[in-house]
Amino acid sequence: xxxxxxxxxxxxxxxxxxxxxxxxxxxxxxxxxxxxxxxxxxxxxxxxxxxxxxxxxxxxxxxxxxxxxxxxxxxxxxxxxxxxxxxxxxxxxxxxxxxxxxxxxxxxxxxxxxxxxxxxxxxxxxxxxxxxxxxxxxxxxxxxxxxxxxxxxxxxxxxxxxxxxxxxxxxxxxxxxxxxxxxxxxxxxxxxxxxxxxxxxxxxxxxxxxxxxxxxxxxxxxxxxxxxxxxxxxxxxxxxxxxxxxxxxxxxxxxxxx
Amino acid sequence: xxxxxxxxxxxxxxxxxxxxxxxxxxxxxxxxxxxxxxxxxxxxxxxxxxxxxxxxxxxxxxxxxxxxxxxxxxxxxxxxxxxxxxxxxxxxxxxxxxxxxxxxxxxxxxxxxxxxxxxxxxxxxxxxxxxxxxxxxxxxxxxxxxxxxxxxxxxxxxxxxxxxxxxxxxxxxxxxxxxxxxxxxxxxxxxxxxxxxxxxxxxxxxxxxxxxxxxxxxxxxxxxxxxxxxxxxxxxxxxxxxxxxxxxxxxxxxxxxxxxxxxxxxxxxxxxxxxxxxxxxxxxxxxxxxxxxxxxxxxxxxxxxxxxxxxxxxxxxxxxxxxxxxxxxxxxxxxxxxxxxxxxxxxxxxxxxxxxxxxxxxxxxxxxxxxxxxxxxxxxxxxxxxxxxxxxxxxxxxxxxxxxxxxxxxxxxxxxxxxxxxxxxxxxxxxxxxxxxxxxxxxxxxxxxxxxxxxxxxxxxxxxxxxxxxxxxxxxxxxxxxxxxxxxxxxxxxxxxxxxxxxxxxxxxxxxxxxxxxxxxxxxxxxxxxxxxxxxxxxxxxxxxxxxxxxxxxxxxxxxxxxxxxxxxxxxxxxxxxxxxxxxxxxxxxxxxxxxxxxxxxxxxxxxxxxxxxxxxxxxxxxxxxxxxxxxxx
Numbered sequence: 001x002x003x004x005x006x007x008x009x010x011x012x013x014x015x016x017x018x019x020x021x022x023x024x025x026x027x028x029x030x031x032x033x034x035x036x037x038x039x040x041x042x043x044x045x046x047x048x049x050x051x052x053x054x055x056x057x058x059x060x061x062x063x064x065x066x067x068x069x070x071x072x073x074x075x076x077x078x079x080x081x082x083x084x085x086x087x088x089x090x091x092x093x094x095x096x097x098x099x100x101x102x103x104x105x106x107x108x109x110x111x112x113x114x115x116x117x118x119x120x121x122x123x124x125x126x127x128x129x130x131x132x133x134x135x136x137x138x139x140x141x142x143x144x145x146x147x148x149x150x151x152x153x154x155x156x157x158x159x160x161x162x163x164x165x166x167x168x169x170x171x172x173x174x175x176x177x178x179x180x181x182x183x184x185x186x187x188x189x190x191x192x193x194x195x196x197x198x199x200x201x202x203x204x205x206x207x208x209x210x211x212x213x214x215x216x217x218x219x220x221x222x223x224x225x226x227x228x229x230x231x232x233x234x235x236x237x238x239x240x241x242x243x244x245x246x247x248x249x250x251x252x253x254x255x256x257x258x
Numbered sequence: 259x260x261x262x263x264x265x266x267x268x269x270x271x272x273x274x275x276x277x278x279x280x281x282x283x284x285x286x287x288x289x290x291x292x293x294x295x296x297x298x299x300x301x302x303x304x305x306x307x308x309x310x311x312x313x314x315x316x317x318x319x320x321x322x323x324x325x326x327x328x329x330x331x332x333x334x335x336x337x338x339x340x341x342x343x344x345x346x347x348x349x350x351x352x353x354x355x356x357x358x359x360x361x362x363x364x365x366x367x368x369x370x371x372x373x374x375x376x377x378x379x380x381x382x383x384x385x386x387x388x389x390x391x392x393x394x395x396x397x398x399x400x401x402x403x404x405x406x407x408x409x410x411x412x413x414x415x416x417x418x419x420x421x422x423x424x425x426x427x428x429x430x431x432x433x434x435x436x437x438x439x440x441x442x443x444x445x446x447x448x449x450x451x452x453x454x455x456x457x458x459x460x461x462x463x464x465x466x467x468x469x470x471x472x473x474x475x476x477x478x479x480x481x482x483x484x485x486x487x488x489x490x491x492x493x494x495x496x497x498x499x500x501x502x503x504x505x506x507x508x509x510x511x512x513x514x515x516x517x518x519x520x521x522x523x524x525x526x527x528x529x530x531x532x533x534x535x536x537x538x539x540x541x542x543x544x545x546x547x548x549x550x551x552x553x554x555x556x557x558x559x560x561x562x563x564x565x566x567x568x569x570x571x572x573x574x575x576x577x578x579x580x581x582x583x584x585x586x587x588x589x590x591x592x593x594x595x596x597x598x599x600x601x602x603x604x605x606x607x608x609x610x611x612x613x614x615x616x617x618x619x620x621x622x623x624x625x626x627x628x629x630x631x632x633x634x635x636x637x638x639x640x641x642x643x644x645x646x647x648x649x650x651x652x653x654x655x656x657x658x659x660x661x662x663x664x665x666x667x668x669x670x671x672x673x674x675x676x677x678x679x680x681x682x683x684x685x686x687x688x689x690x691x692x693x694x695x696x697x698x699x700x701x702x703x704x705x706x707x708x709x710x711x712x713x714x715x716x717x718x719x720x721x722x723x724x725x726x727x728x729x730x731x732x733x734x735x736x737x738x739x740x741x742x743x744x745x746x747x748x749x750x751x752x753x754x755x756x757x758x759x760x761x762x763x764x765x766x767x768x769x770x771x772x773x774x775x776x777x778x779x780x781x782x783x784x785x786x787x788x789x790x791x792x793x794x795x796x797x798x799x800x801x802x803x804x805x806x807x808x809x810x811x812x813x814x815x816x817x818x819x820x821x822x823x824x825x826x827x828x829x830x831x832x833x834x835x836x837x838x839x840x841x842x843x844x845x846x847x848x849x850x851x852x853x854x855x856x857x858x859x860x861x862x863x864x865x866x867x868x869x870x871x872x873x874x875x876x877x878x879x880x881x882x883x884x885x886x887x888x889x890x891x892x
Binding site for chain 2: 004005006008009023025028051052055059062063065085086087090091093094095097126130133134135136137138174175177178179180181182183186213214215222223224225226227228229230231232233235239240242243246247250
């Protein structure tokens with residue numbers, strides 16, 4: 001867990017070319033948007049995730065509204081969705097400048113067969129994100145499987161390899177931190193799995209099920225090991241250097257008492 | 259400072275009247291020549307002449323003291339005399355503004371041009387001040403906005419131009435002014451964006467100008483300036499070299515002829531801070547912190563001498579941390595700078611930026627209250643006392659979950675940066691513009707507020723849960739659900755939310771870059787759920803139980819642990835020892851009372867004696883008050 005932030009800033013899977021774009025001024029060059037978009041689709045296919053590179057795409061869209069491609073935006077949001085409880089989803093939305101209705105309508109007028117799907121899907125994605133943020137995993141699955149989310153499932157998440165497992169990872173992270181043991185049924189409802197699939201998943205996690213009770217024990221980790229402590233004050237020498245130095249400099253010569 | 263001001267006034271009287279002013283008047287005297295030729299001049303010349311006469315009339319109206327000031331200011335800039343420039347910039351300009359231009363513009367650059375021998379560089383600098391005055395005291399119209407942009411471009415082009423075959427321009431300006439140049443550049447950009455987005459109040463002429471001038475104050479042009487200054491000055495390489503402990507000679511080699519000059523070095527550094535600010539205003543909080551990669555936030559850095567820059571840096575860094583949900587980092591950032599401001603208070607009351615710094619500080623107290631409500635931790639006493647004083651009411655509401663949402667909203671809108679949108683309304687397309695008026699997009703501040711509130715709402719159940727868990731060392735989740743009149747499953751989900759809310763990414767050691775960090779626990783109250791199946795008595799009945807029956811036998815035991823902090827004495831003693839030492843120092847350094855002497859003792863010592871007490875007197879009593887005042891507060 002210690003490397004969470006470092007990995008987020010620069011995932012080890014990020015190719016050097018992308019690193020140059022993300023960290024340099026070339027990130028503002030509109031002609032590089034294609035490279036970043038290709039990289040996004042690579043992430044979609046190979047279960048990688050690079051938030052900063054995706055934010056760089058949104059940045060280019062922000063500055064160059066002509067480049068805007070709703071499919072790319074939706075895919076970025078889908079990727080960001082499963083990073084909960086980290087705020088990636090909100091960070092992405094922050095960069096989507098409110099697109100005035102007129103801009104959308106002119107785009108629609110130019111291309112009436114393909115209306116911008118984002119205004120339709122954004123509320124759905126936001127709702128899904130809210131449920132993950134609030135750890136309402138059973139509700140998430142219910143909504144995700146519902147007819148209302150069909151357009152998102154059929155057109156987007158189906159292409160995103162490992163999307164459902166990524167959602168399960170969100171649940172696993174939450175469970176791992178809060179539980180030392182959890183019933184198999186409850187875990188199943190969070191992961192939307194049951195029967196042998198669930199058993200296999202638990203095994204893959206390296207967790208164990210007590211066959212007689214059906215309780216899954218969660219291995220100890222820093223977040224589910226709690227202990228009461230009393231933090232005692234610990235004074236370090238550097239805290240006192242100023243005082244000691246000052247005293248040494250200004251102390252008066254000792255005058256023997258007469 | 260008082261002494262410097264006197265110097266300047268003396269200089270004004272001695273030097274100026276004869277040197278530059280005569281030159282200037284000489285040029286103007288020649289204008290009379292044209293009078294004879296009037297019959298022969300064509301239309302264009304006539305127009306030029308009229309303009310010149312108007313300028314002449316305007317020139318005549320400039321008070322003499324202002325003329326002298328400008329000529330003197332010009333001389334100081336020509337000589338790269340930093341001390342004199344500083345006095346003119348920080349004192350002269352402001353005093354003359356109060357006296358003559360509190361409600362009107364300063365004379366236009368064209369009008370005063372003869373005073374400075376038409377020195378283009380000085381005129382650009384003059385216009386920089388001229389427009390800044392318009393923005394801060396008057397209402398800039400569209401021409402002011404366009405021209406101030408052009409002037410900024412001219413200034414930066416001059417500094418960055420590749421045509422200087424002889425390298426960097428030989429100009430020196432005070433640190434404070436360099437900071438103000440960048441600060442003002444971004445302020446005017448932000449002000450323009452806000453003004454631009456208000457379509458309804460625009461006249462047809464303004465709409466036409468905006469349609470045509472879509473490149474004016476564009477985000478790209480602003481970023482371009484900042485990045486160019488950063489690259490030209492090699493400031494990032496400079497900062498890295500400093501961190502690696504390289505020697506001044508090595509650093510000079512690395513940063514090259516531009517980076518070694520204070521003007522470029524500082525403009526480069528301030529541009530990094532400028533980027534932090536621009537990216538924050540545009541809602542890119544990640545990138546804002548990423549551009550700060552090489553900047554170390556501490557008060558020992560050689561770049562922290564400009565207080566306004568220092569305060570701005572911490573404000574935006576802290577705010578970005580909030581938007582990245584890294585509340586402990588935000589809290590640490592705010593505590594550090596707010597303490598700095600408290601300490602500096604006694605020295606800074608005289609600064610003309612004092613008001614601005616105080617306003618920013620007040621917004622940071624509000625942000626601090628927000629962070630502390632979302633991530634309750636033991637924090638600095640000084641700061642939290644002030645927060646209680648100023649935002650106690652809101653803080654109490656925010657600490658109560660859902661019902662505190664309006665308080666979050668109030669403080670967020672008060673304390674957030676003035677967000678902008680990257681793109682103008684479609685001024686070039688009348689139809690689209692009408693659509694924009696009919697259906698205006700949500701204001702950027704509202705968008706960011708809603709995103710933030712979504713986060714707050716997700717955490718809303720936490721304070722209540724916390725207050726219950728605090729009472730137990732272990733508790734059945736169903737019992738907790740009963741207390742709160744909730745479903746047990748909901749309760750378990752809320753507990754998971756609480757767990758997540760009590761963890762955060764935070765910079766622990768000195769990680770490189772502001773985005774680095776580790777996953778830490780931020781709460782003194784921790785818990786874990788142990789779901790167990792209760793042992794049912796062995797016997798026939800157990801195998802008959804249905805699944806639903808069996809569920810009832812599952813029990814979620816919540817175990818709670820709290821870490822407490824033993825009383826802390828050291829900080830208190832260290833603080834007070836330091837105060838005592840300071841008081842003692844002041845006492846020792848004060849002159850012994852001088853016994854009344856005969857007036858024949860000579861003028862010099864008498865002057866000394868009379869100068870010394872006023873300088874030290876207020877300092878001493880001030881120090882004493884602070885020392886005892888904060889002792890009481892602690």
